[in-house]
Amino acid sequence: MDTIRKVPELSLMSFVNGTNNDKVSFVNNLFTGLKDYGFIVMVDHPVDDKLTAKAYDLIHEFFQLPVERKQTYVCKEGGGQRGYTAFGVEHAKNSQFPDLKEFWHVGRDSLVNPERFQKYFPENIWPTEIPEFKDTFLKLYNGLDTTATVILDALGMALDVPQTYFRNMLQDGNSILRPIHYPPLAQGAPKNAVRSAAHEDINLITVMVGATSSGLELLDRDGKWLPIQTNEKQLVVDSGDMLSRLTNDVIPATTHRVVNPDDATSNRYSMPFFVHPNPDTQLSCIPSCMGAGEKYPPINSHEWLMIRLKEIGLMK
Numbered sequence: 001m002d003t004i005r006k007v008p009e010l011s012l013m014s015f016v017n018g019t020n021n022d023k024v025s026f027v028n029n030l031f032t033g034l035k036d037y038g039f040i041v042m043v044d045h046p047v048d049d050k051l052t053a054k055a056y057d058l059i060h061e062f063f064q065l066p067v068e069r070k071q072t073y074v075c076k077e078g079g080g081q082r083g084y085t086a087f088g089v090e091h092a093k094n095s096q097f098p099d100l101k102e103f104w105h106v107g108r109d110s111l112v113n114p115e116r117f118q119k120y121f122p123e124n125i126w127p128t129e130i131p132e133f134k135d136t137f138l139k140l141y142n143g144l145d146t147t148a149t150v151i152l153d154a155l156g157m158a159l160d161v162p163q164t165y166f167r168n169m170l171q172d173g174n175s176i177l178r179p180i181h182y183p184p185l186a187q188g189a190p191k192n193a194v195r196s197a198a199h200e201d202i203n204l205i206t207v208m209v210g211a212t213s214s215g216l217e218l219l220d221r222d223g224k225w226l227p228i229q230t231n232e233k234q235l236v237v238d239s240g241d242m243l244s245r246l247t248n249d250v251i252p253a254t255t256h257r258v259v260n261p262d263d264a265t266s267n268r269y270s271m272p273f274f275v276h277p278n279p280d281t282q283l284s285c286i287p288s289c290m291g292a293g294e295k296y297p298p299i300n301s302h303e304w305l306m307i308r309l310k311e312i313g314l315m316k
Contacts, residue, residue, distance in 0.1 A: 031158035038254030083125035169277035
């Protein structure tokens with residue numbers, strides 16, 4: 001029997017403000033949606049729509065700056081974990097072609113345990129040409145960080161872990177907000193290059209504000225590419241490598257891509273929030289997912305991150 005080929009749409013506010021039955025239904029649908037599809041669309045959530053609209057205005061303004069000016073904001077340490085990464089630098093794991101995008105990274109700005117974790121967190125970089133950039137993106141970062149915690153609280157209920165399980169690893173988590181610009185397709189671009197080649201995210205989950213145009217596709221669990229249609233008021237949630245390791249592939253990492261548009265002159269902007277645990281977290285199998293045995297040896301989350309950053313060209 002064929003599955004219904006539509007990514008589940010859920011109301012996060014039904015979990016936040018609903019009845020006990022609403023919460024149970026949300027938890028069950030979140031778990032089965034991530035397990036069966038790897039993507040969820042949140043039709044409502046706590047992140048302010050006006051804030052995301054302002055953020056899109058500001059990243060459009062930044063990416064219109066001259067290339068030589070943008071290059072002054074390249075971070076020299078930590079695999080580009082802060083500031084600007086130029087067009088064509090990143091590539092998908094095992095791909096010889098660069099992705100057709102440029103992006104900016106915003107990281108956590110304050111830590112609960114700076115003496116323990118500060119060495120892992122480069123200072124944020126802010127474009128001086130755009131005075132509202134810092135305040136807007138720190139507010140958006142914090143809003144998405146809070147929202148991701150609520151989503152993982154719900155997922156933790158489905159996985160039968162203590163309420164503190166995800167919250168403990170998310171405190172001082174090395175999460176990244178990445179505003180991305182996919183510019184018009186250049187005449188000289190490599191023939192096989194795409195805006196973002198098929199890949200899985202490194203992290204626990206990704207929470208992404210709906211993009212300004214289409215192009216996002218997921219490889220669903222039956223091996224077919226499925227376009228994801230959202231608007232800028234919605235959030236898309238997908239499962240990453242770290243969650244896959246924790247759940248012993250009960251929730252596999254989601255393969256996805258951004259395909260090239262029919263209109264080669266079009267721009268696309270998106271804002272994924274990559275949810276990472278703190279650098280001391282051990283990625284080891286959740287007991288409820290053990291099944292016939294643990295598939296992957298435990299690994300420190302920072303070590304795993306460094307391995308993956310090298311594989312995608314952001315670290316040497």
